[in-house]
Amino acid sequence: MNGNSPSHSPLPAMIRPVRISSGAADLDAIGPLLSEAQAAVGDVPALLDLAKTVGTTAPKPGEGRTAFLWEMLASVTAVDVAAGRVLEPHLDAAAILGQAAGLAAGEGRDFPELDGIRFDGAWGVFAAEAPGLRLEAKAANGGFLLHGSKPWCSLAAQLDHAVLTAQVEGGGRAAFAVDLHADGVSFADPEWTSRGLREIRSGTVHFDAVPAVPLGGAGWYYQRPGFAWGGMGVAACWLGGAVAVARSFTASLQRSADGGREPDQIALAHVGEIDRTLAALTGYLAQTAARIDAGGLSGGGAWREALRVRGSVATAVERIQTLVSQNLGPAPLAFDERYGKRMADLALYVRQHHAMRDDAQLGSLTLAGDTPW
Known part of the structure; x- marks a missing residue:
């Protein structure tokens, strides 16, 4: 989808929504947000102001539009990894506060302590x-x-x-x-x-x-299903960063082809691998978001699914970064500020994943319960 809309200027090819499952109209609505994120790159106060604005209307996980929430996070991170890193915790905090208020209401008590907190x-x-x-x-x-x-x-x-x-x-x-x-x-x-x-x-x-x-x-913070949902929201940001890396790679190959240098078999094979990896991930996140909204990941299995999602996305990010870096070589790392920033930002951000330690935790949960395979 290209994010074009009669209400705003067409976005550059590299600045467009990341689709997980939403239709064209919903994706098109993300366009203005991406334009604002692009204008605020490197300006933390502006990014925080943008997060505050988005937080007033963004959906919360588990309330019916989880895939769209993840598309917002992925799409902003595809514009700039740091922008996604600013937006994600602000939206997560809003979700946590809502879940805490819901817990109090479910227990038949008020939550007056929150009355003194400024949400703006x-x-x-x-x-x-x-x-x-x-x-x-x-x-x-x-x-x-x-x-x-x-x-x-x-x-x-x-x-x-x-x-x-x-x-x-x-x-x-x-x-x-x-x-x-x-x-x-x-x-x-x-x-x-x-x-x-x-x-x-x-x-x-x-x-x-x-x-x-x-x-x-x-x-409560760790036991609530929202902890797992928030962890998957971070993975959606990682996915957006990987999509941006992949887009820069294909754009580079297309520019070379326009100049008379067609991609070789190795480059084409790597584009193919990246394509099927991203297609599989977006399909997986779409399925998982639907399960969350349907109430299927509201119990103890939520964190196990989060470990699967986070591990799958983190592995894909590192693989895509490796493939692209090997193909494009040192030149863009040395001379392309935007590319170099994205690669460095994403490499640090994805280290929030605990790699084999998270896989070990998943393995323990797998041995202790039923497997879907």
Whole structure:
């Protein structure tokens, strides 16, 4: 699909929606978002403003339009990997807050703590752990106060709020919503030296008796099916990055052909492999999104499916990057800023996947349960 619409200018061939299962009209509606994302590349405040705007209308996973949500994430990431990296956690935070409110309603209680949270700010999700760092949530005066440090907090100093996980009394971790402008919050210099995602600096945030709103109880954050759905949303972003790499490859081959140099059999074979890989992945994500919306992945099997999705997409990303890099050689890495940025950004982003450790977890779940094969 080309994303053209009477209401906006035609998008360049490289800036068009990534289709998973939606029809032409829905995909066409993504066009203006992609134009805005392209205009904001490298401008983090502009990308955060875009995320806030998108967050007011974007669908939430499990509510009937999961495939379209993933298409939005994939399509923005295909424009610029860092743009997708900004958008995804903001939308995930909105989904988590909605799920927490739904949990409270299902238990027949109100959730007045959320009344004091401004939803119009920019949100992050901080759930990583690191040796030597610990964040604790301690009960105090009928609420909770955060004490300690949280690592891998991307763009924390530029955000307004975050959903984060903290250790709770009695053991385990629970999720909390926190105002990042509150007294007692401080940001360590991330000393970010990465060549990938250079504008998405991640560092440690320190909390000194900072009030926080509990979202569910101990373990709820990880046990809810939305944790798996959010993990698959990240995989949709990885997919969008891989699609962009593939598009740059085919565009390069077409330019060479126009100049009289036809692709050889190896290049054609690699295009064919990339085509069937992406076709299989988009079909798989379409099927999985439909199962989520139908309620088929609302139980314990959700995380097992997320491991399959994330592993399949991560493997494909690395394979596509390898094929394209081998075919195009060093020149675009050395002289094409957009191509080099995309390759570096995507290589770092996909490392959120834990590779063989995630496969080992999937293997354990497979041995413990039924297999679809």
